[in-house]
Amino acid sequence: MFDFTPDEMTAIRLSLRVATWAMLASLPFGIAAAMLLARGRFWGKTLFNGVVHLPLVLPPVVTGYVLLLLFGRHGPLGAFLADRFGIVFAFRWTGAALACAVMGFPLMVRAIWLSLEAVDRRLEAAAQTLGAHPAWVFATVTLPLALPGILAGMVLSFARALGEFGATITFVSNIPGETETLPTAIYTLTQVPGGDAGALRLTAVSVVVSLAALLLSDVLSRRVAARLASA
């Protein structure tokens, strides 16, 4: 039963590419947002926290529509990025990656935030007295110690991206070979006569890939945690 049709293979490959890019591209922003939430003391922090978590509670369709308004060809950000950098999101796989990144962002930020709060600030002070500039302290002490949370956040973002449906289909539609990821492909297959076998195959792929991602994250964070066992 696992003879995938070329279209199914395309959807699988596209989904992995979209999820990988969504995860990697949102990582620096995720770390920055988690750092602000864990350490920052600024006016409007509660509001910032709310905005970061918004994709978690909004209907995905709403998120997708907002993205369409902002990043569509005629949206303020979409037009700017297209004119200045030639980056186009509308109806491209990059748009699917953006939608997935936004949807997975709160999950990523929460995981990293928690692990940043668990970092012993006294170790950072010790690094400073050893001559390390605050930026170096962050790179050589804070980030490595927060690594379990960062890995967990990456996996959550990746898994969320594999499952993203509503925001993607609203923002970039469902174009085979460009924006048709696993969930949208499965949805399409269930809508056509005789698509059941294909839908089942892709469902199995979804389960296997998601499970593998979770297991991998578990193994990685266990390894890191053992290495960091409190000194």
Added chain:
Amino acid sequence: MTLEVDVAHRLGHFTLAAKFTAESGLTALFGRSGAGKTSLINVIAGLLRPERGRVAVEGQVLLDTTAGVSVPPHRRRIGYVFQEARLFPHLTVRQNLLYGRWFTPQAARREKLDHVVDLLGLAHLVERRPAGLSGGEKQRVALGRALLTSPRLLLMDEPLASLDSARKDEILPYIERLRDEVRIPIIYVSHAVPEVARLATTVVLLSDGKVEAVGPVAAVMSRLDLFPLTGRYEAGAVLEGTVAAHDDAVQLTTLAAAVGPLRVPRLALPVGSPVRVRIRARDVMIAVQRPEGLSALNLLEGRVAEIAAGSGPIVELRLDCSGETLLARITRQSVERLALAPGKPVYAVIKSIAFDRHSLGVAGSPHGEE
């Protein structure tokens, strides 16, 4: 080396207002918990910014709140050994040791890894991770890590406080070596009299955020008026001497000190080594005639120099023994029965076993103040 500190800071109801200068050698910031010792060295390290203050090392101003100067901690080149070792758990011992070296300017790198590893006995630990080390080993690694940044000054915040007494004895000789061999100026925070008496060149006595006394360790420790602050139980005179002879038959060592010969349990030090002994006031008995038939081996002649006023059952005496100060704690009843008064000649009796390993240490070389 000269460290100048003048700090005023308020933390809730606590006010820190301390001013002192420290020269080379080991300066002990000594006082009870909550006296402001840790806040004070955090100011020196740059980890705490006081409301008002000035800190300068060798004339270089690190902090001057009136001039708006505050050098950030990573540019102060001051080593800091914390109470908990604070090793980086994600790095090996070697990586921990070398962490600060990256950031030390090439020209300022005095210390070499091999030398520090030898000095602190870390050779068998370098490939291990901090999690597997004992408390004493961690603290030695922390010491080495600070040392390898080639700091101009080393701050130590009760580095032995979280260790049991066997681990303390394991580390104390290393600190003595830093003081005497590496000759690095050290500011050592402690509330433990034995450590201070053994290690300090100079004592800065802190109480309630204020400096109560500054001076050579023997002078500060023998001031009767400071007993309430130094702690009566552990208080005692600090004397220096040299190893004169070993008597292996009875496992005793004779020390030559200005007060006269002292017989102490056998020391593992060569003849001629300088040593420092602390004679706790509570371990000293007083006789007005030369006693006979006593088991105690040390009998020192002297005069009563001062009798502390007070109304309790116990009285502290300061004795002058050949120009050195000895302290004694005896009952008021004994003072009256023996008619003790300033100027009266007496004998001080000290059992050899009163000199335990907590009250004996290697003294700095006589030229340690260069």
